Amino acid sequence: MSPPPVILWYRDDLRLADHAPLRAAVASGAPLIPLYIFDETTPGKWRPGAASRWWLHHSLAALAADLAGLGSRLVIRRGDSLEVITTLVRQCQARGLYFHRSHDPAQAVLEERLWRELGEKLEIRRFRGRLLQEPEQVRTGAGEAFRVFTPFWKACLRLPEPEAPLPAPARLAPTPSEVTGLELDSLQLLPRTPDWAAGLREQWRPGEAGARLRLETFCEEALTGYAAGRDQPGRPGTSRHSPHLHFGEISPRQVWQAVRGVQATDAATTRGGDAYLRELGWREFCHHLLHQWPQLPEQPFNPRFADFPWRDDGEAFRAWTRGQTGYPLVDAGMRELWHTGWMHNRVRMVTASFLVKHLLVPWQQGQDWFWDTLVDANLANNAGGWQWVAGCGADAAPYFRIFNPVLQGQKFDPHGDYARRWLPELRHLSDKDIYAPFAANPASLAAAGIRLGVDYPEPLVEHDFARRRALGALETLKKT
DNA sequence: TGAAATGTTGGGGCG
DNA sequence: ACGCCCCAACATTTC
Numbered sequence A: 001m002s003p004p005p006v007i008l009w010y011r012d013d014l015r016l017a018d019h020a021p022l023r024a025a026v027a028s029g030a031p032l033i034p035l036y037i038f039d040e041t042t043p044g045k046w047r048p049g050a051a052s053r054w055w056l057h058h059s060l061a062a063l064a065a066d067l068a069g070l071g072s073r074l075v076i077r078r079g080d081s082l083e084v085i086t087t088l089v090r091q092c093q094a095r096g097l098y099f100h101r102s103h104d105p106a107q108a109v110l111e112e113r114l115w116r117e118l119g120e121k122l123e124i125r126r127f128r129g130r131l132l133q134e135p136e137q138v139r140t141g142a143g144e145a146f147r148v149f150t151p152f153w154k155a156c157l158r159l160p161e162p163e164a165p166l167p168a169p170a171r172l173a174p175t176p177s178e179v180t181g182l183e184l185d186s187l188q189l190l191p192r193t194p195d196w197a198a199g200l201r202e203q204w205r206p207g208e209a210g211a212r213l214r215l216e217t218f219c220e221e222a223l224t225g226y227a228a229g230r231d232q233p234g235r236p237g238t239s240r241h242s243p244h245l246h247f248g249e250i251s252p253r254q255v256w257q258a259v260r261g262v263q264a265t266d267a268a269t270t271r272g273g274d275a276y277l278r279e280l281g282w283r284e285f286c287h288h289l290l291h292q293w294p295q296l297p298e299q300p301f302n303p304r305f306a307d308f309p310w311r312d313d314g315e316a317f318r319a320w321t322r323g324q325t326g327y328p329l330v331d332a333g334m335r336e337l338w339h340t341g342w343m344h345n346r347v348r349m350v351t352a353s354f355l356v357k358h359l360l361v362p363w364q365q366g367q368d369w370f371w372d373t374l375v376d377a378n379l380a381n382n383a384g385g386w387q388w389v390a391g392c393g394a395d396a397a398p399y400f401r402i403f404n405p406v407l408q409g410q411k412f413d414p415h416g417d418y419a420r421r422w423l424p425e426l427r428h429l430s431d432k433d434i435y436a437p438f439a440a441n442p443a444s445l446a447a448a449g450i451r452l453g454v455d456y457p458e459p460l461v462e463h464d465f466a467r468r469r470a471l472g473a474l475e476t477l478k479k480t
Numbered sequence B: 001t002g003a004a005a006t007g008t009t010g011g012g013g014c015g
Numbered sequence C: 001a002c003g004c005c006c007c008a009a010c011a012t013t014t015c
Helices: A020-028 A050-069 A081-092 A105-118 A149-158 A198-203 A208-221 A242-246 A252-263 A267-292 A303-307 A314-321 A328-340 A345-358 A363-373 A379-390 A405-412 A417-422 A442-447 A463-479
Strands: A006-010 A032-038 A075-078 A096-100 A123-127
Touching (some): A032 A081, A050 A208, A050 A363, A149 A267, A252 A267, A314 A328, A328 A363, A328 A405, A328 A417, A345 A405
Parallel strands (some): A006 A032, A032 A075, A096 A123
C-alpha cells in the first residue's frame, strides 16, 4: 500500500498550467489522484448539452494525455459527486482533497457538503482561479454587489492586478495503480447516429494546447484591430476563447497576462486590449451575478418581467432554431451555431433579440437552445446574456432597444460575406439586397435564382409590426 | 453593446 | 440680388 494520496478534483479547470490546487498537490509530495467525475445527478436541468459533451470528451482526452506525459493518470468516474468522492477517499485512504472554487450555485452547495461530511477525515483545500476577482472582493461603497456593469468594471480595474500565472509542473507523482477509473469512451459523450460533429472538428481544437495556441494567435493577429474587428461577423476578429475558458483549459489570469504583455506595442493594441479585457469583465460580472442570485437562469432579475405577455409559439421557435426566419442575419447566425457550436457575439445579440422581441418567445427557451448547441455553453454567461437581451437582467439593454436585423447586417457585414457563407441559397444577391431579400425587386430575385417562400423563406414577421408589438408588450408592464 | 421619429440647419436651385 | 423652398445632413428626442 502506497502512502496516503491527495485527490485533485477536476471540474471546469481542465489544465495543468496556472492551476493552484495542482501546484499545492505537487508541493505536498503525496501520490496524486487526478479525478474527474461525470456527474449527471446535478440538480436542475443544467447538465452539459450535446455540443458541450462533444467538447468535454476531447478536453478530457487532452488532459488525460497531458497528465500521462508527466507520469500521472486521470481517473474518470461517474455518478453523484459526493458519493464518488466519499467512496474514493475510503478506497485509497486519501489525506487531502484539493480543488478550484466554483461559482455555480449547485457546485457551491456541494462544496459546503464536502466540508460537513468529510472535513474531519481529510484536509480539504479550496483555491481561487476560475475568475480574476472573487465576488466578495468587488463591492460598492455600501458593500453591496454591483448591478451595473461599468462601475463594476471600474471597481475591478482599481483592485490590484491579477498575479502572474503559475507554471505547469514538470513532473507529477505517479497515481497509485490500485485506483481504477472508467474509460473515457464509456461516458458516451460523442454523438453517434448521426455524427453531426464534423463542423465542430473542423473548427476547434479542445484542450490546453489548443487554448494556448488560440491565445497566442489572437494576441499576435487580432488584438490590434479588436475594438472594431470584433463586431464584424464576416471576419475573424474575435478571440474564440469562450469554450476554452468555460472548460478551464486556460485561466482568465493567463489571458489577462498575455494581453497586458502585448498592449504596450502601440496605441491601437492598447485600445484593443482594453476592449477585450472588458469582455472578460462581462464574464466576471455574469459569474458574480449568478453566484449571488442563483435563480438567474430561471427567473427574470427584474421582477417586473414576471407578468410579461410572452407568446407560446412552437412553430416560430422551431423556425428560429433552424435558421428559417426569413431574416438573413438571424438565419446565418443560427446555422453557424448549428454547424460549428459557436456564434459570433454580435449575431448572438441579434438572433436572441429577434426571438425575444420580434417573436415574443420567452428568453428561457432561447437559453435552452443555446445551452444544447453551444460548445461554450456556460450557466452564468448564457443566463446573463439572455436576460440582458430580454431587458430583464442586471444592467440590461433597455427593453425598447430593438435590433433591426436588416440594418445590423448591413452595418456590420456590409459586403454580405457572413450571409453568403451560411446561406448559400442567397449568394448571388447583391450586397444591397442580401440582408433584405423580401425587399429586393422581382427581377433581382429572379436573376439571383431565388423564389421567396421556396428557396428561402418569407419573413416570419414583418419588422415594423413586430417592433410595435414588442413596444406594446412593454406598455403592459408599466401599468402593473 | 439601437432605431425611428422629430427637429434643426445650411446650401443650392430657382422664380 | 434676394428670398423662398426643398431636402440632405446632422442632432436631438422618443420609444
